[in-house]
Amino acid sequence: RAQKASASGSHQMVLKLGHGLDTGHPVHKSMEFMKRRLEELSGGTVTMNIYPSSVLGSETQCIEQLQNGSLTMTKTSAAAMENFIPSMSAFGLPYLFRDSEHYWAVLNGEIGREMLSEGEKKFLHGLCYYDAGSRNFYTKDTPIHTPDDLKGLKIRVMSSATAIEMVKAMGGAPTPIPWGELYSALAQGTVDGAENNLPSFTSNKHYEVCKHFSFNGHTRVPDLLLMSSRAWDKLDPQVQQWVQQAADESSDFQRKLWQETTTESLEQAKAEGVTFYDVDTAAFASKVASMLENIEDSRVSELVKRISEVE
Amino acid sequence: MRTGLIRFMKWMTSALNAILIIAVALLVIDVVWGVFTRYVMGEQAKWTEELARFLLVWVTLLGGAVAFGTKGHLGVDYFVGKLHPDARKLIAIVVHLIVIFFAVAIFLYGGTRVVFDALAMEQTTPALGWKMGHVYLALPIAGFFMVLFTIENLIESLATPADEMHEADSAGELD
Amino acid sequence: MGTVALILVAVFVLLLVLDVPIAVAIALATFVTVMAEGPDPSIVVAANMANGVNSFALLAIPFFILSGHLMGKGGMASRLIDFAATLVGFLPGGLAYVNTLTCMLFGSISGSAAAAVSSVGGFMIPEMNRKGYNREFNVAVTTTAATTGLLIPPSNIMIVYSVAAGSVSIAAMFMAGVIPGLLTGLFIMLVCGAFAIKNNYPREPRSSFKQILLSFKRAFLSLFLILVVIGGILIGIFTATEAAAIAVVYAFLLSVVFYREIKLKEIPDLLLQTGITTAVVMLLIGASSGMSWIMTMANIPQTVSDALLGLSDNPIVILLTINVLLLCVGTFMDMTPAVLIFTPIFWPVADSLGMHQVHFGIMMIANLCIGLCTPPVGTCLFIGCGVGKTSIAKVTKTMLPFFAAMIAALMVITYVPVVSLWLPVQTKQLKQADVEASTFMRSTSKSELESTDAAG
């Protein structure tokens, strides 16, 4: 390899980043932004190779690869992190955040920083958060105005214990189906609806089948950009500072991009004939209030309490 | 001593076969149960999908070991088939040694590392809440049987005269 | 980057030539390559072995293997043959058509071509020999016709492709294979017709409508499985994997309880055979998952893609090149490893030509079906020659016109996308907009596209 052979020893360092989103996704674009910034900051001595669309494995597999040192960086949902760091399950609880401002105040504040370093013992070094919006119900035939409308409806959920419990508590029948099979499952009526953020709803063309979208905003589960501690600890402090700065800037960049994408998605879905409903979220929240009150894990209940106290 | 060894091998093989038969039967029952709970009980059992995937991992790794015993794995015997019987015998022995290296380096050593990593990292599974390290345990167990069966094949190859060695026509039934 | 690819290919080919099991060859080639790249190779390969098969979609494979075993032993083949005979037996060379049609029917019930060759061939080849048909011809018909079962759903190789390609919908692949499978069967029947006329092969007595109904009634419960599997997926009662599990239950009830051609005590052995066959395939998938990881890390698919795209500006030429390369691969390599290894390598090329991922999968499978029948390594050919008691050398010359028919079908499948993509859109397994966004062959042969569209 030519780069390694250079006499000065100052060959270009390549950080390898694998994730599961496609190249049109705001998160991928923000990673490309981070790559450019990192090259600028380091004067071209540090760069990144980004591998999108799960070509290096699922979220769980990428996290394992960070732990055993075969991959440098990955993006993961806090939901997938639960299986490695139990306290992450706090972020998956319904109506934990009051709104988008509260959400970012927490993530950019003391709790957010604390959670980024929560995985340090397990070789997972958190760099920054990306916005994954709020998740909402959308259905094929009957609109969801109140929790009662969920009664008897099969709602596709991620295969996460928290998500299953939540839909059940609200009165629906949670049905875990792989994301790739969801479009045809909706089209054929295997499930009556699903729940996700607006950009995912639109980019996967679920509007072709589901014409009812309710802004009930049950969860806001952030994405995290992680680096293998094995790789991080080997970087000299100057490089660490460049990587952190580039990551922070990409987080701000992504937040703006996410807002724009959400607005565009809304317009597009409306043009496709989707009806959007503003609903009384308090009615939904009251159904799942017990999930926030009866938490077994003391660390999670402590986090929930502190998050509710953030202004 | 020799017969004791043969009896031990026979016992190990039938135990492994029994595990495989039960695992395949459980697979069918598990997935059918998933459909049943969704339609008859109105709500899908949340663990059926995850259990099915883990059973498949175990069937793959343990069944893969059995297939080394029955010489069931697909290979390309075209080139070796054209050689002189003596050369074929030599190559067969080399191949057994290669397979033993594969089983030791990847399944026994690598698999054990994967198990200990997953246990040390306290990784759990979403629906069943199992320790992921226990699921990965199939790797070193399969590795152990692969080594055992391949040593048996190796001894057999060494004992067989070159001109009596035949290549098994391994036809995968998938295609 | 170049050296990494070189190490990978060199180790792999060396081990393959030595007749090391392919899964081991893939895993060890990956092992050596990962070692050259840095991370601990033992962990990387071991983790991929387990995680590569940790997939709900892949579960359909053992189920279709098991239901195939149950159906094959459970007296289904003879019922389907009787039914096909009443339909097409009266034509000149009638038994050749009966054979082809039965293979297609059998294929649409089981996920495997090997099962079709042994089950259908076991009945049909001796019968055709007795009626004076040429032995090599009989083997050639069965061997090639059986491969249509890999295009007609359900099909295990399509599940393997769906997993290798990322997240392609299995239900969409199933629907996409129907017309290409029927088309290939039709082309094979045309060759049968030519042979029948040339050799003056006999006709079977024409069946009355009552006889047709009677044979349909006998075959009905077997044919009903098609409805359970495909209908169940299409109506949305269950996913492909669940449909496969239901097929097992159905086949079990049919062959053990209803037809009583399988005894309960035979079941453990069927389960064991299923477990081992499954493991052979899955170990390949696990090993390939590691190989695809290191190939991606070393940007090998991109390098191959750039090289192929540099060959020509013409999509027709590039696709022809890919098809020729795959045909060469198919002569030596079995279908499953070929799909697993070459999907990540060739897909970026097809993608940049605007091909739809489902269409590309169907093309690849149709291509590798030919390889199953060609010497020196061809699973269907081996079984066909075994069942028909003839040698590969004798049968190869008779196979040539059949290869021509399969290649002709392959060309239509490759260059006329609607043949594959029309049905999945109609059955809502693919989004209309996605299919319209795939531009391959749309600008170059618009008239051809429209005429097929009208015909379909």
Ligand code: NA
């Ligand atoms: Na089939």
Ligand code: NA
């Ligand atoms: Na071949």
